[in-house]
Amino acid sequence: MDKRDAFRHNVLTSGHRACSGCGEAMAARMVTDLIGPDAIYINATGCLQVFTTHNQQTAWQAPWIHSVFANAAAVAAGVEAAMRARGKEMPVVVQAGDGGTFDIGLQCLSGMIERGHDVLFVCYDNEAYMNTGVQRSSSTPHGVRTTTSPPGRLSQGKHHLKKDVISIIAAHHLPYAATATIAYFPDLKAKVEKALGIKGPRFLHVLSPCPLGWAHDSALSVTVSRLAVETGLFPLLELEHGDLTGVMRLAEQKPVQEYLRLQGRFKHLFNTKQGMEEVRHLQALADAHIRHYGLLEADTEWDTRRAMHSARHGRGGYAQVTVSAPREVKNGG
Amino acid sequence: MRKLLEGSHAVAEAVRLCRPQVVAAYPITPQTHIIERLAQQVADGELAAEFISAESEFGAASLVLGAVAAGAQAFTATASQGLLLMTEVLYNIAGMRLPVVMVCANRALGAPINIFCDHQDSMALRDAGWIQIYVESNQEAVDSLIQAYRLAETCELPVMICMDGFLLTHTFEPVTLPTQSAVDEYLPAFRFSRTLDPARPMTLGGGSEADNYQEYRVAQQEAMENAETVIEAFDAEFSEQFGRSYGGLLQGYRLDGAQTVLLGLGSLMGTVRDVVDTLRDEGEAVGALRLRCFRPFPAQSLVQSLSTAQRIIVLEKAFSVGAGGMVAAEVRAALQQAGIMTPVESVIGGLGGRDLTADVIQAIFQGTTTEPFRVGRFAPDPVEEGGVGHG
Ligand SMILES: Cc1ncc(C[n+]2csc(CCOP(=O)(O)OP(=O)(O)O)c2C)c(N)n1
Numbered sequence A: 001m002d003k004r005d006a007f008r009h010n011v012l013t014s015g016h017r018a019c020s021g022c023g024e025a026m027a028a029r030m031v032t033d034l035i036g037p038d039a040i041y042i043n044a045t046g047c048l049q050v051f052t053t054h055n056q057q058t059a060w061q062a063p064w065i066h067s068v069f070a071n072a073a074a075v076a077a078g079v080e081a082a083m084r085a086r087g088k089e090m091p092v093v094v095q096a097g098d099g100g101t102f103d104i105g106l107q108c109l110s111g112m113i114e115r116g117h118d119v120l121f122v123c124y125d126n127e128a129y130m131n132t133g134v135q136r137s138s139s140t141p142h143g144v145r146t147t148t149s150p151p152g153r154l155s156q157g158k159h160h161l162k163k164d165v166i167s168i169i170a171a172h173h174l175p176y177a178a179t180a181t182i183a184y185f186p187d188l189k190a191k192v193e194k195a196l197g198i199k200g201p202r203f204l205h206v207l208s209p210c211p212l213g214w215a216h217d218s219a220l221s222v223t224v225s226r227l228a229v230e231t232g233l234f235p236l237l238e239l240e241h242g243d244l245t246g247v248m249r250l251a252e253q254k255p256v257q258e259y260l261r262l263q264g265r266f267k268h269l270f271n272t273k274q275g276m277e278e279v280r281h282l283q284a285l286a287d288a289h290i291r292h293y294g295l296l297e298a299d300t301e302w303d304t305r306r307a308m309h310s311a312r313h314g315r316g317g318y319a320q321v322t323v324s325a326p327r328e329v330k331n332g333g
Numbered sequence B: 001m002r003k004l005l006e007g008s009h010a011v012a013e014a015v016r017l018c019r020p021q022v023v024a025a026y027p028i029t030p031q032t033h034i035i036e037r038l039a040q041q042v043a044d045g046e047l048a049a050e051f052i053s054a055e056s057e058f059g060a061a062s063l064v065l066g067a068v069a070a071g072a073q074a075f076t077a078t079a080s081q082g083l084l085l086m087t088e089v090l091y092n093i094a095g096m097r098l099p100v101v102m103v104c105a106n107r108a109l110g111a112p113i114n115i116f117c118d119h120q121d122s123m124a125l126r127d128a129g130w131i132q133i134y135v136e137s138n139q140e141a142v143d144s145l146i147q148a149y150r151l152a153e154t155c156e157l158p159v160m161i162c163m164d165g166f167l168l169t170h171t172f173e174p175v176t177l178p179t180q181s182a183v184d185e186y187l188p189a190f191r192f193s194r195t196l197d198p199a200r201p202m203t204l205g206g207g208s209e210a211d212n213y214q215e216y217r218v219a220q221q222e223a224m225e226n227a228e229t230v231i232e233a234f235d236a237e238f239s240e241q242f243g244r245s246y247g248g249l250l251q252g253y254r255l256d257g258a259q260t261v262l263l264g265l266g267s268l269m270g271t272v273r274d275v276v277d278t279l280r281d282e283g284e285a286v287g288a289l290r291l292r293c294f295r296p297f298p299a300q301s302l303v304q305s306l307s308t309a310q311r312i313i314v315l316e317k318a319f320s321v322g323a324g325g326m327v328a329a330e331v332r333a334a335l336q337q338a339g340i341m342t343p344v345e346s347v348i349g350g351l352g353g354r355d356l357t358a359d360v361i362q363a364i365f366q367g368t369t370t371e372p373f374r375v376g377r378f379a380p381d382p383v384e385e386g387g388v389g390h391g
């Protein structure tokens, strides 16, 4: 490897302007390094775009394009069509926040998947519009304080449930969709590698804590993201052609309060009776996820304890689990 | 080869001859026949392109943006509501200086919803940074489209060919289609200097702030000004190679000694020329001027063509509600800048497909009609108003 290669090694180089402890920066660094520089990256508007391309500077060592907030999936589809037309083959990768995925970008994303474009769409989910100063998105969990879902005399924060985007995506019966987070790098790595080995539309949903918006200690981003999984609030899943094909088992279920108490965005809930009601709702949601996806009894070696230490094995390496098909499960849940 | 073709199909044939690699679109009347024909050409193996049915016009514009940035020649078409839905992306394409080519099949805007022709849609996008060519005939649509690809690449500016919905898109006219080899010779293989490519990684569409943002806009303006020369040169060159010219930026008709000039855009101008002939026969010194290129706005050439006129009537199928005709305002500004105070009458008509017949145009000349309408504080006789060309 000559010096130039070393320089090019990180697709996302240092020197960008993310907040310290930014989960999105960590996730993007992990994902793009796994994909490498021989790919084309399309970014939606949002924190990642802003902190990596500040005023004529760039932190990207790979071809990268940003157009507008809502259209990243459609731009990527155009890039991919051009590649096909020109007889070139390389990964085409979208990176977007939850706003650019769940909300304003959902239509283009759905169209891209429906038409079967060979595009990997990566959503870095920090559960709010962070770039514009922490406004609620449809990904924000209920009860959360954001600047547009402020708790007050008549409100306990956000009123509505976090949108179940992975089910919406899975309903397109695309070849591969998965959830992941920065706390489990071997798991994230296996999923990126698996996605890269598959043709067609693929979707990766990466929970990415935001110390600024979640109001947690910036040293705790990884801890917080791990707790999101261990409580059952953010299940780690794999879905192929719409069917659930893998989950990460919870070695033990942690109470949601362990997760909530680290974050200022939930703090107000603990002050009032109505707030504690929301906490119980959040616990009920975690319990529902656990039942729905069989997170405690899944027949797999791959659990939240193992995933901390060892790499996953095999191509993609994910232990196959036997859980009932999501549609059947859903009738009960 | 001369063929009787519907305007939409003539345009689709022209697109095919230009060999775009990616076609992305979303259907809207009166654009549909263009993209349906392109889809058929792809299905029949006559056009080797990726045909993508986008989930919306917003998506279609984004698809061609991505395709061109990734080094493929692309095409899209839309109209009316679809053009407005593309707005954010069209500005973005222009800001990134991507050589995208599209057709706008001009149609009214809702509400109330109306599928027929006027120019409110493309006029609303006049500030987006796209070259806008308003064609008069289907032959001109074909020839302008072929030139548009070269123009877009040469100037690194996107080009919008505006053709009147129904009046052109759904009208059968004899059209001469150039041969494939002639078009191949005319159009070099697609090249874009900032193509997304891992061998030369570039960041497109990154952030900019106060210390340099303005320079990007200045560069766009300079490119637009430069495009005026290129459009004229390409028209002359095309005329030499294919034997047809449209005047480049402007097309004058019987302007010699014309005291009154009727100025307008698009397919309306055929009727205007008939009116000019009638009035000339009656001894009136009247001429017509067709504004073919609205962006860049050819102020200088316009002033040259209008310098000796004593009365200028601008016929427009669009206006800025609360202000008046945009073309008239810009014509006035150009004249005033050159120290010419000839009154410019702004007449708005033909909205939502209403016919602007020869009789109506003649009555406008004679000042005997209030339909179409005039916007602004106009006295019936502009000369009595003091000839300052206000309103
Ligand atoms: C059409 C449009 N609406 C609004 C904005 C303002 N805006 C920019 S980024 C952003 C939020 C981004 O949120 P998300 O996608 O979750 O990404 P994050 O910044 O949280 O990583 C908003 C609302 C915009 N740029 N464009």
Ligand code: SF4
Binding pocket: A017, A018, A019, A020, A021, A022, A023, A024, A025, A047, A051, A126, A130, A131, A209, A210, A211, A212, A213
């Ligand atoms: S606001 Fe949040 S997502 Fe944005 S850079 Fe800071 S930590 Fe990262």
